[in-house]
Amino acid sequence: DTGVSxxxxxxxxxxxxxxxxxxxxxxEHNRLYWYRQTLGQGPxxxxxxxxxxxxxxxxxxxxxxxAERPKGSFSTLEIxxxxxxxxxxxxxxxxxxxxxxxxxxxxxxxVL
Amino acid sequence: GQQVMQIPQYQHVQEGxxxxxxxxxxxxxxNIQWYKQRPGGHPVFLIQLVKSGEVxxxxxxxxxxxxxxxxxxxxxxxxxTTDVGTYFCAGNRGGSYIPTFGRGTSLIVHP
Numbered sequence: 001d002t003g004v005s006x007x008x009x010x011x012x013x014x015x016x017x018x019x020x021x022x023x024x025x026x027x028e029h030n031r032l033y034w035y036r037q038t039l040g041q042g043p044x045x046x047x048x049x050x051x052x053x054x055x056x057x058x059x060x061x062x063x064x065x066x067a068e069r070p071k072g073s074f075s076t077l078e079i080x081x082x083x084x085x086x087x088x089x090x091x092x093x094x095x096x097x098x099x100x101x102x103x104x105x106x107x108x109x110x111v112l
Numbered sequence: 113g114q115q116v117m118q119i120p121q122y123q124h125v126q127e128g129x130x131x132x133x134x135x136x137x138x139x140x141x142x143n144i145q146w147y148k149q150r151p152g153g154h155p156v157f158l159i160q161l162v163k164s165g166e167v168x169x170x171x172x173x174x175x176x177x178x179x180x181x182x183x184x185x186x187x188x189x190x191x192x193t194t195d196v197g198t199y200f201c202a203g204n205r206g207g208s209y210i211p212t213f214g215r216g217t218s219l220i221v222h223p
Contacts, residue, residue: 042213103154
């Protein structure tokens with residue numbers, strides 16, 4: 001399977017804990033995006049990378065959120081001190097420049 | 113900031129009826145994409161429109177991009193139960209690599 005993969009697919013955590021999600025994009029794709037999606041809404045942009053450089057970050061993104069793409073391949077999204085409002089589906093997508101974005105299956109986070 | 117509005121939010125149809133969802137942007141777009149998300153799934157790319165007034169067809173699906181590049185529509189002819197899902201539009205402003213997604217239209221097809 002050469003699509004976008006995400007791990008884990010599901011995560012349940014207690015409020016205040018830290019969580020980290022991983023995204024492996026399609027290998028030749030230089031752009032990687034993170035989105036958050038809640039029920040009944042479209043994907044909401046969080047941040048994106050071109051190769052290893054984080055080029056843009058949503059102004060809505062709390063300082064508790066951080067993302068990395070150290071070698072321009074896989075990326076991690078960390079949420080520190082999780083809150084119940086962080087419960088959502090976290091989607092990763094990759095693309096080649098302005099071309100089609102291919103989404104991964106997502107990580108569903110539930111904060112208790 | 114840029115807003116992308118999508119209507120209707122839900123649409124129930126009988127199998128065989130047609131379906132249309134509309135997407136409107138507050139700003140001129142450089143391109144617009146359409147995605148389909150099945151229940152429990154992730155968004156899957158359907159098509160990208162770039163040119164003013166562009167019309168593209170994929171079997172029973174017809175996509176249009178408005179002349180002013182601020183609105184778009186997706187029309188499905190003779191819906192089937194396999195068409196069930198949420199259809200999202202996503203638009204890019206000129207020079208931006210960040211698409212803004214609409215809220216989506218959920219299509220429910222009754223057999």
